[in-house]
Amino acid sequence: MAFTRATGKHRRASRTARTTRNLAGIATLAASGVVASVASPALAATGESTSHDTGLQHAVELGDELAVHLEAQADAQQAVAEVNAARAKAEAEANRLAEGAKKKAEEAKKKAEEVRAAKARAAREAERRLLNAFVAPVTGSYVSTGYKASSGLWSSGSHTGIDFHAASGTPVHAVGAGTVVEAGWGGAYGNNIVIKMNDGTYTQYGHLSSFAVSVGQTVTPGQQIALSGNTGNTTGPHLHFEARTGPDYGSDIDPIAYLRAHGVSV
Incomplete structure (x- = not known):
């Protein structure tokens, strides 16, 4: 069974509202004989049918406690989900930043290699020109x-x-x-x-x-x-x-x- 609740600031339902919901649930349970089995000992003990001392009242209280427990469980599950979502978001952002840094480092490395290669080519060309150059044996002479x-x-x-x-x-x-x-x-x-x-x-x-x-x-x-x-x-x-x-x-x-x-x- 899934439990849902409206968004926004949560306020616990009033006892009257919870009782009303629980009575509706108990009516369903009564159809299956559950209420009858719970109520029988109380009726047998007192022989009365007041709304405060019957097994039906005990069932309502049990249902109310169950609702509180389920509500707390739902809150805990939502908190865990929010923590997991925040963690996933942080991990995704960290991965994105890491990928960006890695990409920049690779680009910088590639550029440095290109600069080194260009310098090496220029040095080889300068050496080639130097080795192939010729000058006069005496400067400014004839x-x-x-x-x-x-x-x-x-x-x-x-x-x-x-x-x-x-x-x-x-x-x-x-x-x-x-x-x-x-x-x-x-x-x-x-x-x-x-x-x-x-x-x-x-x-x-x-x-x-x-x-x-x-x-x-x-x-x-x-x-x-x-x-x-x-x-x-x-x-x-x-x-x-x-x-x-x-x-x-x-x-x-x-x-x-x-x-x-x-x-x-x-």
């Missing part, structure tokens, strides 16, 4: 003697490189990225450096006054490797520069064409 110029000054009868105007002590730079394969005395070249470039070609720097690198060292484009000078077979201080297909004398190629092919204006 070619004072061209390639294959004829003169008795050279044993081969012609110039195997180009000369850059440079006073003694002028910084000399690696024209590109590579590894130093020679740094020392080079006979007619005086103090010289030979670098194997990353593209497999070689560059030579002659008549130096001092070295800033040693054999086996890797260099980057524009890195200072020496100071220009007047050592070896010269008529004055300058930088002798050669581009070669190999590390040794006689493998020279046009250094101006070589530099221009790598984007250097000479």
Whole structure:
């Protein structure tokens, strides 16, 4: 049997109302013989039929107590239901907040990974550009003697490189990225450096006054490797520069064409 009650502030029904409801219930019970069985002892004891001393009155009181008990039970059930509903609502809100926080954390992690990946790509691209870049061996200078110029000054009868105007002590730079394969005395070249470039070609720097690198060292484009000078077979201080297909004398190629092919204006 289900018990319901109106919403709003609960007030217990008056005794008269409860008695009326209980009498209606007892009338039903009477039809099944329950009241008769309850009332019989009382009637047998007194032999009277007053409304206060009959078994019917006792049944009404029992019904009233049952109604109070059921009402209290209904209140307790409603309180439990309200607590459960509040708990469920709180759990749902906590889950919602947790999901939101998790989603934000995942988005932040994804964004951080994207930023790291972008930085890594930029670093690789910068490194690639650096390794592929070329510069002039002497900043702000010019070619004072061209390639294959004829003169008795050279044993081969012609110039195997180009000369850059440079006073003694002028910084000399690696024209590109590579590894130093020679740094020392080079006979007619005086103090010289030979670098194997990353593209497999070689560059030579002659008549130096001092070295800033040693054999086996890797260099980057524009890195200072020496100071220009007047050592070896010269008529004055300058930088002798050669581009070669190999590390040794006689493998020279046009250094101006070589530099221009790598984007250097000479």
